[in-house]
Amino acid sequence: MLIKRPADIEPSEITSESVYQRRRTLLKMSGLATAGAIAGIPLLSLAEQEGISGRELQGVIESPLSTAEPANSWQDITTYNNYYEFGTGKADPARNARDFEPRPWSVVVKGECDKPGRYDFEDLVDNQQLEERVYRFRCVEAWSMVIPWVGIPLASIIGRLQPNSNAKFLRFRTLHDPERMPGQRRRTLDWPYTEGLTMAEAMHPLTLMAVGLYGRELPNQNGAPMRLVVPWKYGFKSIKAIAEIEFTRRRPRSSWEQAIPSEYGFYANVNPEVDHPRWSQARERPIGFGLFARKKPTLMFNGYADQVASLYSGLDLRKNF
Amino acid sequence: MSYVRPFKPLVFAVCLLPLVYLLLSAFEVAGLGLGTNPVEELLHELGRWGLKFLLLTLAVTPVRRWTGWSWLVRYRRMLGLFSFFYLLLHFLVYAVLDQGLDPGLIVEDILKRPYITLGMAGLLMMVPLAATSTKAMMRKLGKRWKSLHRLVYVIAILGVWHFYWQVKLDTLQPLVYASILAVLLISRIRPRKRR
Numbered sequence: 001m002l003i004k005r006p007a008d009i010e011p012s013e014i015t016s017e018s019v020y021q022r023r024r025t026l027l028k029m030s031g032l033a034t035a036g037a038i039a040g041i042p043l044l045s046l047a048e049q050e051g052i053s054g055r056e057l058q059g060v061i062e063s064p065l066s067t068a069e070p071a072n073s074w075q076d077i078t079t080y081n082n083y084y085e086f087g088t089g090k091a092d093p094a095r096n097a098r099d100f101e102p103r104p105w106s107v108v109v110k111g112e113c114d115k116p117g118r119y120d121f122e123d124l125v126d127n128q129q130l131e132e133r134v135y136r137f138r139c140v141e142a143w144s145m146v147i148p149w150v151g152i153p154l155a156s157i158i159g160r161l162q163p164n165s166n167a168k169f170l171r172f173r174t175l176h177d178p179e180r181m182p183g184q185r186r187r188t189l190d191w192p193y194t195e196g197l198t199m200a201e202a203m204h205p206l207t208l209m210a211v212g213l214y215g216r217e218l219p220n221q222n223g224a225p226m227r228l229v230v231p232w233k234y235g236f237k238s239i240k241a242i243a244e245i246e247f248t249r250r251r252p253r254s255s256w257e258q259a260i261p262s263e264y265g266f267y268a269n270v271n272p273e274v275d276h277p278r279w280s281q282a283r284e285r286p287i288g289f290g291l292f293a294r295k296k297p298t299l300m301f302n303g304y305a306d307q308v309a310s311l312y313s314g315l316d317l318r319k320n321f
Numbered sequence: 322m323s324y325v326r327p328f329k330p331l332v333f334a335v336c337l338l339p340l341v342y343l344l345l346s347a348f349e350v351a352g353l354g355l356g357t358n359p360v361e362e363l364l365h366e367l368g369r370w371g372l373k374f375l376l377l378t379l380a381v382t383p384v385r386r387w388t389g390w391s392w393l394v395r396y397r398r399m400l401g402l403f404s405f406f407y408l409l410l411h412f413l414v415y416a417v418l419d420q421g422l423d424p425g426l427i428v429e430d431i432l433k434r435p436y437i438t439l440g441m442a443g444l445l446m447m448v449p450l451a452a453t454s455t456k457a458m459m460r461k462l463g464k465r466w467k468s469l470h471r472l473v474y475v476i477a478i479l480g481v482w483h484f485y486w487q488v489k490l491d492t493l494q495p496l497v498y499a500s501i502l503a504v505l506l507i508s509r510i511r512p513r514k515r516r
């Protein structure tokens with residue numbers, strides 16, 4: 001598949017000279033001088049981030065698929081999370097996931113593929129090229145952030161698992177362990193959290209298996225040790241703490257679809273023209289701009305239309321919300 | 322019992338504490354803050370305080386009956402007005418900070434989003450109650466005052482319903498408020514005296 005550059009990045013605006021110089025200085029200061037190639041804008045602000053933690057990931061390269069928009073702070077990204085396994089309040093996951101131990105971790109692979117089995121996290125991730133992908137993130141609740149993920153294209157993981165010709169969809173499941181995930185002791189959603197993609201969506205170059213944030217290991221509240229990131233879909237599609245991947249013939253049913261089928265569909269593509277039954281999706285509140293910031297218009301496919309619209313040609317997006 | 326009189330300013334001050342706390346948080350004084358999404362936090366806090374004061378207002382009569390503390394009724398009007406005050410701020414935060422004072426968007430929301438319609442209906446119904454809360458109006462309206470102020474039951478139901486409907490999935494909190502409201506309403510159904 002052809003990799004197109006996001007529409008919002010003109011080559012000339014990728015890095016202005018002054019920003020570039022400042023970044024060089026900061027990189028040198030933070031001992032990353034070798035890293036002309038290591039990661040982009042977020043590393044610029046890395047040195048200034050408050051509360052940043054976690055082991056640094058090595059050998060991360062920049063990606064041309066990143067947006068040029070400035071990223072939200074570490075603080076924003078790690079204190080405002082929808083992760084019902086650790087509580088239904090936005091601040092709950094940061095508190096309740098603190099003691100979660102994401103290692104050792106393994107992922108069960110099953111269904112229509114030639115290489116099923118139980119894979120250790122390291123087995124899936126080590127020896128793969130880590131990329132920094134700065135993506136827009138749009139929640140179905142009409143707020144948004146810009147997040148510097150680190151991860152591996154899902155396509156390269158799928159390639160190793162060798163799906164057969166029956167595999168039309170993927171079903172992902174989060175770990176189900178109420179001992180370690182206290183939110184699962186209440187039956188808010190039908191545990192374990194389940195999500196799905198079409199094969200074409202999963203193989204799309206934008207689709208990322210994230211293992212890091214801001215060049216560090218993924219924090220627990222953001223879905224450690226590995227989570228999906230599908231930037232043109234509402235955030236709930238980007239399932240966290242993945243423990244199982246299944247290749248299926250039939251379309252899987254996702255957790256939110258199961259919970260409230262009239263409000264959440266399988267596709268969940270960001271679409272300003274199709275409202276949630278209870279609120280408008282035409283605009284979004286960008287997080288991180290304080291009390292007096294204006295909302296801004298939501299973009300079709302969250303601004304990734306050039307790259308993904310062709311996946312849905314001929315599909316009625318109003319019906320297949 | 323006249324000794325309660327001096328407490329009125331004190332109760333008034335206590336009722337203002339949530340506002341003071343929210344203002345300090347909004348201006349990030351003394352390490353306070355409104356968190357990562359301050360508009361949402363302020364909107365939700367004001368909505369919840371408005372509803373709490375509304376339930377407190379409705380609690381006066383049954384609590385008075387259970388405890389015999391007849392002086393409680395002196396504070397009822399103040400509690401009701403504070404509920405109106407916090408809900409008016411709730412609406413203003415919605416209109417100004419959330420919707421950027423765009424009349425088109427606000428009207429569309431009120432007409433199209435059922436939970437907003439309910440909230441708006443509730444708030445509008447509070448206006449005549451607040452306007453007739455003075456002693457003079459009470460005297461002037463006589464019996465009709467009492468009938469008019471029965472609207473408060475409808476307002477409370479609309480308010481809780483509005484809360485319930487805006488929740489995405491976890492309805493525990495609005496159900497707690499709904500249960501308290503149910504107790505307060507049921508306590509008003511008095512069995513007919515057999516004689």
Ligand code: HEM
Pocket residue numbers: 361364365366368369371372408411412415431437439440441442443444476479480481483484487
């Ligand atoms: C009787 C009047 C009202 C009461 C008792 C009330 C109460 C509440 C409560 C308790 C919440 C939820 C807070 C939380 O989730 O913690 C809320 C949310 C909200 N209310 Fe009200 N409210 C009233 C009127 C209004 C009006 C007139 C409007 C606007 C026209 C409004 C707009 C909203 C909005 C936008 C939310 C947040 C929804 C969200 O975050 O998705 N409310 N209200």
